[in-house]
Amino acid sequence: xxxxxxxxKDLRIRFESAHGSHEAVRGISFxxxxxxxxxxxxxxxxxxxxxxxxxxxxxxGAKITAAHMRFRGTDLLAAGEKEMRTIRGNHISMIxxxxxYSLNPLMxxxxxxxxxYRLHHKARPAEAKTKALAMLESVHIREPERVFDLFPHEVSxxxxxxxxxxxxxxxxxxxxxxxxxxxxxxxxxxxxxxxxLDELVSRRGTGLMFISHDLNLVASFCDRVLVMYAGRIxxxxxxxxxxxxxxxxxxxxxxxxxxxxxxxxxxxxxLRDPSWLNGSVYHNGALI
Amino acid sequence: MNGASRFxxxxxxxxxxxxxxxxxVRVVDDVSFHIRKGEAYGLIxxxxxxxxxxxxxxxxxxxxxxxxxxxxxxxxxxxxxxxxFRRVQMVFQDPYGSLHPRKIVExxxxxxxxxxxxxxxxxxxxxxxxxxxxxxxxxxxxxxELSGGQRQRVAIARALIIExxxxxxxxxxxxxxxxxxxxxxxxxxxxxxxxxxxxxMVSHDLAVIAHMxxxxxxxxxxxxxxxxxxGQIRDSQAKEDYTREFLQASIEAVxxxxxxDA
Amino acid sequence: xxxxAMTSANFSSSGLLAWxxxxxxxxxxxARMQQFWIQAWxxxxxxxxxxxxxxxxxxxxxxxxAPLLATHDxxxxxxxxxxxPASAEHWLGTDELGRDVYSRLIYGARxxxxxxxxxxxxxxxxxxxxxxxxxxxxxxxxxxxxxxVDVFLAFPNLILALAFVAALGPGIQNAIIAISLASWPPIxxxxxxxxxxxxxxxxxxxxxxxxxxxxxxxxxxxxxxxIPSVIVRVTLNMAAIIxxxxxxGFLGLGAQPPSPEWGTMLSSGREFVMTSWWIxxxxxxxxxxxSLAFNLFGDGLRDILDPRHG
Numbered sequence: 001x002x003x004x005x006x007x008x009k010d011l012r013i014r015f016e017s018a019h020g021s022h023e024a025v026r027g028i029s030f031x032x033x034x035x036x037x038x039x040x041x042x043x044x045x046x047x048x049x050x051x052x053x054x055x056x057x058x059x060x061g062a063k064i065t066a067a068h069m070r071f072r073g074t075d076l077l078a079a080g081e082k083e084m085r086t087i088r089g090n091h092i093s094m095i096x097x098x099x100x101y102s103l104n105p106l107m108x109x110x111x112x113x114x115x116x117y118r119l120h121h122k123a124r125p126a127e128a129k130t131k132a133l134a135m136l137e138s139v140h141i142r143e144p145e146r147v148f149d150l151f152p153h154e155v156s157x158x159x160x161x162x163x164x165x166x167x168x169x170x171x172x173x174x175x176x177x178x179x180x181x182x183x184x185x186x187x188x189x190x191x192x193x194x195x196x197l198d199e200l201v202s203r204r205g206t207g208l209m210f211i212s213h214d215l216n217l218v219a220s221f222c223d224r225v226l227v228m229y230a231g232r233i234x235x236x237x238x239x240x241x242x243x244x245x246x247x248x249x250x251x252x253x254x255x256x257x258x259x260x261x262x263x264x265x266x267x268x269x270x271l272r273d274p275s276w277l278n279g280s281v282y283h284n285g286a287l288i
Numbered sequence: 289m290n291g292a293s294r295f296x297x298x299x300x301x302x303x304x305x306x307x308x309x310x311x312x313v314r315v316v317d318d319v320s321f322h323i324r325k326g327e328a329y330g331l332i333x334x335x336x337x338x339x340x341x342x343x344x345x346x347x348x349x350x351x352x353x354x355x356x357x358x359x360x361x362x363x364x365x366x367x368x369x370x371x372x373f374r375r376v377q378m379v380f381q382d383p384y385g386s387l388h389p390r391k392i393v394e395x396x397x398x399x400x401x402x403x404x405x406x407x408x409x410x411x412x413x414x415x416x417x418x419x420x421x422x423x424x425x426x427x428x429x430x431x432x433e434l435s436g437g438q439r440q441r442v443a444i445a446r447a448l449i450i451e452x453x454x455x456x457x458x459x460x461x462x463x464x465x466x467x468x469x470x471x472x473x474x475x476x477x478x479x480x481x482x483x484x485x486x487x488x489m490v491s492h493d494l495a496v497i498a499h500m501x502x503x504x505x506x507x508x509x510x511x512x513x514x515x516x517x518x519g520q521i522r523d524s525q526a527k528e529d530y531t532r533e534f535l536q537a538s539i540e541a542v543x544x545x546x547x548x549d550a
Numbered sequence: 551x552x553x554x555a556m557t558s559a560n561f562s563s564s565g566l567l568a569w570x571x572x573x574x575x576x577x578x579x580x581a582r583m584q585q586f587w588i589q590a591w592x593x594x595x596x597x598x599x600x601x602x603x604x605x606x607x608x609x610x611x612x613x614x615x616a617p618l619l620a621t622h623d624x625x626x627x628x629x630x631x632x633x634x635p636a637s638a639e640h641w642l643g644t645d646e647l648g649r650d651v652y653s654r655l656i657y658g659a660r661x662x663x664x665x666x667x668x669x670x671x672x673x674x675x676x677x678x679x680x681x682x683x684x685x686x687x688x689x690x691x692x693x694x695x696x697x698x699v700d701v702f703l704a705f706p707n708l709i710l711a712l713a714f715v716a717a718l719g720p721g722i723q724n725a726i727i728a729i730s731l732a733s734w735p736p737i738x739x740x741x742x743x744x745x746x747x748x749x750x751x752x753x754x755x756x757x758x759x760x761x762x763x764x765x766x767x768x769x770x771x772x773x774x775x776x777i778p779s780v781i782v783r784v785t786l787n788m789a790a791i792i793x794x795x796x797x798x799g800f801l802g803l804g805a806q807p808p809s810p811e812w813g814t815m816l817s818s819g820r821e822f823v824m825t826s827w828w829i830x831x832x833x834x835x836x837x838x839x840x841s842l843a844f845n846l847f848g849d850g851l852r853d854i855l856d857p858r859h860g
Binding site: 347348369373374377381382386390391392394400403404428429430443450 | 574575576577580581752755757770771774775
Binding site: 042043044157186187189191213214215252253256257258259260261263264265266267268269270 | 334335435436465466467468469470471473474477492493494495496498499518521522534537538
């Protein structure tokens with residue numbers, strides 16, 4: 001197996017506030033290769049922060065420390081802002097939840113894609129436009145010429161997200177970090193967007209870090225799943241083994257979903273065992 | 289009392305349009321349904337199908353509709369009065385937006401009591417906080433200090449503190465984490481049983497609707513395509529193509545069943 | 551600070567600190583104080599804002615303690631001692647009538663703050679009332695109120711104030727009325743803009759669904775959400791008010807001599823600016839510093855009062 005794209009060991013993220021100091025991420029370690037890794041957790045589990053810390057896009061008061069945090073050999077911890085800027089967008093792209101907020105509402109969609117393209121490739125406007133139309137087609141947008149001239153608010157959420165994916169893939173990054181990319185979308189549209197993402201990611205051998213609170217979604221889409229709780233990774237296992245998860249938290253999450261094929265009177269609520277805060281965690285079904 | 293109608297809530301030919309003269313769009317198109325007392329009825333569909341619009345028209349937030357909305361056998365006026373609000377309350381989708389950012393929980397709960405002239409404010413507030421699973425330590429907190437689930441509980445408490453008969457639920461758990469969703473759904477189910485409430489619940493999540501409601505109307509582009517009961521939903525028995533497609537997409541998103549440990 | 555002093559300081563303040571940091575508030579007052587503490591704590595990191603706050607406090611103290619801090623009688627003229635530069639006797643020199651500049655400066659702070667604060671106290675409620683009502687009720691109420699606001703906004707601030715003072719006659723009270731009339735429209739516009747966003751939110755819908763009257767909604771729910779922006783706006787406005795008051799004083803239409811208002815002092819010092827520059831420069835610097843302080847502090851307030859930060 002070739003060297004992983006991302007190699008993180010003992011990542012810790014701490015916040016200072018009026019109430020004192022608070023550690024949001026408490027010593028997590030993981031690797032991501034050219035595969036789809038899902039990070040699942042509730043709000044407050046630290047999953048979004050983890051994703052953002054790789055790109056050093058955490059909020060101002062956050063202090064990131066780690067034993068090491070590497071992207072293909074580059075030390076991300078030690079990297080200055082200038083170096084991070086060459087990595088961001090180029091080698092590591094990020095897709096956010098709501099395309100309404102990540103697309104510039106005042107620019108036509110086509111122009112945004114062209115701009116993104118010309119940021120990373122030296123190209124003349126006409127060439128960039130052709131490339132942009134090709135990108136729109138690659139995400140299965142049926143009338144790329146028409147959509148090229150539209151503004152973000154004139155397209156649906158699903159289409160906006162597909163456009164975001166197209167834009168993020170232009171520089172042909174090595175890794176994509178997707179933070180709840182389908183949470184704002186309808187169920188049928190979700191499927192479409194994920195299929196496209198899957199296609200593009202597999203075809204190019206791009207790594208994917210898929211952050212979500214939806215365990216089902218992550219399980220069906222990703223190769224590996226990391227379950228986070230209270231700033232730690234509780235369990236790290238292949239997606240197909242999810243039904244035989246060992247950690248009680250993962251099991252509780254699976255059992256708390258209302259299911260069409262398995263009606264219950266009362267849903268099982270994950271009881272938060274305080275021993276989970278600092279207790280044992282599982283890797284590939286084994287206790288560590 | 290008023291034995292004229294077997295149904296508590298009825299919609300007859302409800303239509304809602306938005307936009308000005310030239311660009312009027314029919315968001316809800318001639319919808320009719322009925323709900324019995326104590327029943328939980330679901331409206332399910334994708335965004336833009338009109339389900340939330342129906343809810344808003346029923347709740348009294350939007351008085352611009354055609355057709356009739358009937359409560360307990362009497363047609364409702366377009367502008368509702370206090371006695372209507374005493375009987376019908378709503379829980380909103382976004383817990384982060386439905387509580388006033390500058391009011392502590394105590395004030396949020398005291399307000400409806402004050403508006404409707406209830407007595408024993410402090411006691412009632414304590415009772416309802418217990419009923420929704422929040423203790424007295426939450427009385428003096430601001431919304432931003434609460435998690436999504438806790439805020440939604442406060443929203444439910446606020447809706448129930450004036451003892452309504454009917455609760456309108458606008459995707460109450462779609463903005464919440466999966467594990468918190470379970471808590472809130474359990475809470476809603478329990479409260480309905482305990483207080484003999486009638487629910488009209490809107491959602492895009494079939495599993496949630498099947499879990500909570502006895503019957504549901506599948507909506508598409510402003511119309512109710514068909515009505516199914518929970519059993520039919522679970523067995524994927526649908527007549528319309530769209531419904532079948534919808535059911536299929538919802539089922540696909542489910543992971544393999546966890547092995548049950550002894 | 552010695553070890554002993556530090557421990558005793560920690561000891562006495564730990565009670566208050568513990569109360570402020572308590573995880574569960576025990577009363578509405580406690581809850582509000584905790585929020586205030588969190589916001590004040592956030593101000594710590596904003597150095598310019600803290601500087602502004604300090605200057606404001608110094609000026610406030612100077613105004614309050616003027617009788618104690620002044621060294622001479624501010625009206626007493628001593629023509630033998632006129633136009634003297636700074637000395638041990640007169641810390642900032644004397645003006646053209648032999649009056650002590652330092653003492654007049656201190657007492658002038660009173661007038662300046664009086665004008666600024668009184669104007670604010672008049673302007674903020676009126677602006678809030680008009681803006682929120684127009685924004686929430688909409689329709690013809692909105693149209694009528696906003697056209698009135700437009701009429702006032704059509705005139706430049708100082709011109710409008712001048713016009714009113716010319717009509718009402720010079721003097722501090724009239725200057726305050728004039729400045730107020732010119733300052734309330736922007737607040738109304740601001741409040742209206744905020745209200746238009748606020749009224750679409752779910753928490754307003756929720757309270758409508760409880761059967762609340764428009765009155766209760768506007769004053770109980772909309773106004774509290776507008777207050778932070780209005781506070782920031784009026785703080786930033788203080789600078790403009792002080793400058794307008796100084797301008798009026800400079801033109802002889804505000805505070806009348808021998809009142810030690812800074813603008814008036816500036817005006818009378820004009821003739822001597824070549825030879826006895828301190829008579830004009832000192833009050834000028836005071837005006838500058840005060841305006842700057844309010845500006846910096848207002849900026850800092852804006853950062854912490856953003857409702858998104860809670």
